[in-house]
Amino acid sequence: MKNQTFTLEHLLYVFIFLLALGVRVIAVGDLPLSDYEADHAVRAVQVSRGDPAELGTQPGYVLLTGLAFFIMGSSEATARLWPVLAGSALVLLPFLFREKLGRKAAIVAAFGLALDPGLVSLSQLAGGPIMAVSFVLLAGAAWLFGWTIAAGILAGLALLSGPAFIAGALGLAATVGIVRVLGLFRAGDGQTSANTEYPIPNTQYPELPPSETRISPTRAGLLAAGGTLLLAGTLFLRYPQGLSAFASALPAYFEGWAVPSNVPVSRLLITLVSYPLLAVIFGLIATVRAWMGNDELARIGKGPAPRYGKGLSIWLMVTLVFALLYPGRQVADLAWTLIPLWGLAGLEFGRYLQAEKGDFVPWALAGLVVVMSVSVWTNLGALAASDAQGQTFLLRWFVIAGAVLLSVLSSVLVGLGWSRDAAGRGLAWGTALALGFGMLAGIWGATQRELTIRVELWRPVPGAGQQALLLQTLGDLGDWTTGREDSLQIVSLVDVPSLRWALRQLPNVRFQDSLSREDLPDAIITHQDQAELSLGSAYRGQDFNWWVYPNWDTWAGVDWLKWLAFRQGAGVSQGIILWGRGDLFPSGEAGQGEGPPIEIDLTDGGEGFVPEEEILNGEDPLK
Numbered sequence: 001m002k003n004q005t006f007t008l009e010h011l012l013y014v015f016i017f018l019l020a021l022g023v024r025v026i027a028v029g030d031l032p033l034s035d036y037e038a039d040h041a042v043r044a045v046q047v048s049r050g051d052p053a054e055l056g057t058q059p060g061y062v063l064l065t066g067l068a069f070f071i072m073g074s075s076e077a078t079a080r081l082w083p084v085l086a087g088s089a090l091v092l093l094p095f096l097f098r099e100k101l102g103r104k105a106a107i108v109a110a111f112g113l114a115l116d117p118g119l120v121s122l123s124q125l126a127g128g129p130i131m132a133v134s135f136v137l138l139a140g141a142a143w144l145f146g147w148t149i150a151a152g153i154l155a156g157l158a159l160l161s162g163p164a165f166i167a168g169a170l171g172l173a174a175t176v177g178i179v180r181v182l183g184l185f186r187a188g189d190g191q192t193s194a195n196t197e198y199p200i201p202n203t204q205y206p207e208l209p210p211s212e213t214r215i216s217p218t219r220a221g222l223l224a225a226g227g228t229l230l231l232a233g234t235l236f237l238r239y240p241q242g243l244s245a246f247a248s249a250l251p252a253y254f255e256g257w258a259v260p261s262n263v264p265v266s267r268l269l270i271t272l273v274s275y276p277l278l279a280v281i282f283g284l285i286a287t288v289r290a291w292m293g294n295d296e297l298a299r300i301g302k303g304p305a306p307r308y309g310k311g312l313s314i315w316l317m318v319t320l321v322f323a324l325l326y327p328g329r330q331v332a333d334l335a336w337t338l339i340p341l342w343g344l345a346g347l348e349f350g351r352y353l354q355a356e357k358g359d360f361v362p363w364a365l366a367g368l369v370v371v372m373s374v375s376v377w378t379n380l381g382a383l384a385a386s387d388a389q390g391q392t393f394l395l396r397w398f399v400i401a402g403a404v405l406l407s408v409l410s411s412v413l414v415g416l417g418w419s420r421d422a423a424g425r426g427l428a429w430g431t432a433l434a435l436g437f438g439m440l441a442g443i444w445g446a447t448q449r450e451l452t453i454r455v456e457l458w459r460p461v462p463g464a465g466q467q468a469l470l471l472q473t474l475g476d477l478g479d480w481t482t483g484r485e486d487s488l489q490i491v492s493l494v495d496v497p498s499l500r501w502a503l504r505q506l507p508n509v510r511f512q513d514s515l516s517r518e519d520l521p522d523a524i525i526t527h528q529d530q531a532e533l534s535l536g537s538a539y540r541g542q543d544f545n546w547w548v549y550p551n552w553d554t555w556a557g558v559d560w561l562k563w564l565a566f567r568q569g570a571g572v573s574q575g576i577i578l579w580g581r582g583d584l585f586p587s588g589e590a591g592q593g594e595g596p597p598i599e600i601d602l603t604d605g606g607e608g609f610v611p612e613e614e615i616l617n618g619e620d621p622l623k
Contacts, residue, residue, distance in 0.1 A: 009103065013095045013110060020114035021088040023443055024123045028084060029077030032464035035547075037126035038497035041079040044069055045504055047239065055245035057252045060160025061127050063235045063242055074504060079126040086134035087123025088114075093339070094346065096141045100308055101346060104353045109346030116342065117275045117442035121458035122335055129164030131157070133335050136168045148221035155221070156228025160246050163253035168336050171322050175315040182314075184307045256328025263331065265324050267552070271331050271457045272320075274564060275442060276338060278435035279345040282428075286348035287313040309347050316340040331457050352428040361418050362426035368410055369430025372403040377438075377565075379403075384562040442567075455550045455569040462547035465573065467502045470544050473578060474506070477523060481584050488584075491515055492525040494576055498546070499525070522584060528575040538582035547574040 033041055040061055046053035047066025055062045064082050072078050091110045098106035113119060122130040139154035158165050215223075233242040273280060290309025316337060323333040379396045386392075407430070415423035475485035486506050492499060495511045503509045515524065517534075524539065533539050550571040555563070563569045 009107075012107065013091070016091050016107075016110045016114050017088060019111075020091050021084070023115065023120055024084045024087055028080050028124050029075055031076065031124070032467040033076060033079060033126055033498060033501050034460050034462065034464045035496055035498045036460035037079065037128075038501035040127035041065065041074070042497050042500050042504070044079070045074050045501075047235065048074065053239070055239065055242055057245065057249050058127055058160075058162035059233055059239075059242040059245035060157055061131060061162070062245075063160075063232065063239060065126075067235065080124055083123050083125055083128060083130050086131040087119055089134050089138060090119065090339070093137055093141060094343070096145065101343065102350050105343075105346040105350030107346075108349045108353070109342045112276075112279055112342035112345055113339070115436075115439055115443065116279070116338055117439055118271070118334065118338055118458050120443050121456060122332055125332075125459070127162075129162075129167075129332050129335050132161035132164035132168055133339070135161060136165060136172070137339065140172065143221065146217065148217040149224045152221035152224025152226075153228050156225040157232060159225070159229060159249075160233050160242075161249075163249050163256070164332075164335075166250060166253040167322060167326070167333065171315070171319045171336055174318045174322075175311070178314050178318070179311050182310075184311055256326060258327070260327035261329055263329050264553075265329075267457065268323060268329065268331060268334060270560075272334055272337065275458070276341060276439075278432060278439060279338070279341045281345075281431065281435075282348040283316070283341045283344035286344040287316070289348065309344060312340040312343045312347070316344065330460075332460075349428060349432060352425045354425075359422065361414060361422045362429060365410060365414050365423065365426025366430035366433060369407050369427060370434050372407045373430070373434035375403040376400050380561065381565040384558065384565040455552070455563060455567055455571065462549050462574070464498055465545040465548055465575070467498070467546075470576075470578060471502060473542065474523065477580050477584050481522065488522040490523045490525065491519070491521040493530075494525050494527055499576070520581065522581055524579040526577050526579065528577055530577065533579055539579040540582060540585065541577045541579045543575045543577045545573040546576045548572075549574065 040056065040058055043053050043056055043062045044065035047055075047063060048069035053062070053066075061082060065079060068078050068081050072081075090113045094101065094106035094109040094113065101109065119130070122128055135154050135158035139151045139158055142148070142151035142154060229243065229246065230237075233246050234240050235242065286309050290307075290313060319336040319340065320334075323329055323337060326333065379400050383393070383396050407427075411423045411427045414426060474488060474490070478485045478487045481487065486508075488506070488508060490503065490506060490509045492503070492509065492511050493513070493515065500511070510521075515521075524533065526533075528543055533541075548571055550569055552559075552563075552569060555569060559569055
């Protein structure tokens with residue numbers, strides 16, 4: 001039996017995993033939960049308290065997060081704990097298939113999966129598809145390597161991950177069917193020990209032959225999957241409705257074929273090109289190279305066979321077509337496309353991870369490409385920020401075109417004067433460094449809290465607004481009144497998941513459809529269009545931006561350029577109003593009798609306020 005030793009390569013993968021975990025943990029608790037995230041998180045809060053709960057279509061996330069809330073308390077960071085761990089675990093896929101992809105290609109793919117802005121954003125999303133993506137792919141890898149019990153456990157968790165599991169499973173099934181028809185892989189190719197059996201020690205019935213107490217690998221995997229569904233899907237039998245919630249994922253997915261979303265195909269394509277541009281460039285080159293079949297490294301045994309590139313490219317196209325054709329499409333559906341895309345990018349870029357001693361030419365060319373890339377990016381940013389016109393506009397575009405042309409011309413001259421190999425390596429290294437810095441900037445920007453300025457295509461719409469400011473205001477009112485920040489009697493006439501999440505720790509909150517004149521709570525929350533209260537007591541109001549809608553459907557070319565450079569774009573806000581009874585304030589007095597209503601002037605509406613008639617071309621998004 002071959003001894004397994006811990007090598008430098010294993011240490012590198014440990015570093016990549018910690019890197020993936022680190023970039024996903026950065027500011028994970030700073031971003032407030034949107035309605036999409038809070039819908040799942042509020043259910044998890046009910047589970048943590050032992051209350052009856054509707055588990056929705058993602059029982060795995062709700063139950064596991066409810067357990068985390070019970071142990072660690074409910075917070076934005078804890079709500080995103082399981083997605084963070086699942087997203088970080090994706091870097092294990094290249095490690096498992098490093099013998100097939102090639103060790104250098106696998107390392108590149110692992111770095112890509114760790115630092116991809118889209119995968120980082122989805123890993124910081126409470127709920128979402130990242131748990132399904134990770135569990136499905138790791139379950140498939142475990143099955144191929146003969147770890148059937150682990151595969152069963154992961155498959156059970158994948159089944160509990162919601163409709164995203166259906167989309168990924170259909171894409172994988174279609175890919176397997178196509179590669180089998182094309183004859184790219186033999187049946188069972190890639191399996192190492194799936195046909196072995198796992199003997200169970202015969203201690204209870206020693207008189208039976210050992211062969212009669214063995215369990216086949218398939219049965220062991222199915223038992224593990226069933227046990228996971230039973231225990232994790234019901235939280236150790238505490239919520240048996242989790243099994244029915246698991247079954248609701250299938251109709252929820254097919255409902256998307258009947259009910260289209262408002263996400264156009266162009267938004268998915270812009271997202272795919274603008275975020276993982278490094279993977280797109282090298283992935284397309286790897287696809288062309290694989291189907292041309294002219295791979296010299298593979299023929300001499302120093303690189304992966306072209307069939308692996310063909311298989312990944314088929315998987316890439318299948319997942320992309322599924323995402324684009326699905327009427328209920330969301331940008332998050334591209335998560336399935338990013339995995340084969342980075343696999344292809346690793347195959348291509350792994351070819352350039354070699355350098356001869358003393359060979360400075362590729363490094364010099366790479367440095368020139370990086371400098372020219374900085375020039376291009378600087379001038380694009382200046383165009384977006386200054387709205388330049390006339391000669392200044394043309395001059396900047398001439399500088400951009402000149403920088404690109406100089407990079408290409410330098411690569412051609414190096415290829416003619418030294419070697420094509422040196423030119424290819426220098427151009428690849430320079431492009432990877434420049435676009436890699438752009439990816440890191442995208443990750444940093446995605447973690448910024450000020451969502452009213454930054455626009456991220458990976459995040460669900462509408463984005464969350466001023467939740468922390470609302471809680472601070474309620475705390476100040478309670479402190480002024482009784483000395484306790486959680487003492488206010490609050491009635492909310494707005495019932496949305498994000499507001500329920502924000503007020504989850506305040507004990508005296510009621511959600512109602514209406515309010516009588518006799519019911520005079522300390523604080524009332526209404527929609528921003530209710531600018532007055534006809535009650536028997538005076539109330540003072542303050543508005544808060546609660547929902548942020550990027551208005552990218554109306555963007556022109558300069559708007560997209562500004563977004564590409566700074567991730568900034570025009571949008572509209574929808575808000576709520578917090579009303580506090582007059583006697584709660586240090587200088588306030590309670591109204592006497594029925595008196596006239598207290599009206600609030602909302603002409604300016606505070607920071608970020610947009611009149612309701614201007615929101616989404618006159619349509620109220622909350623109706």
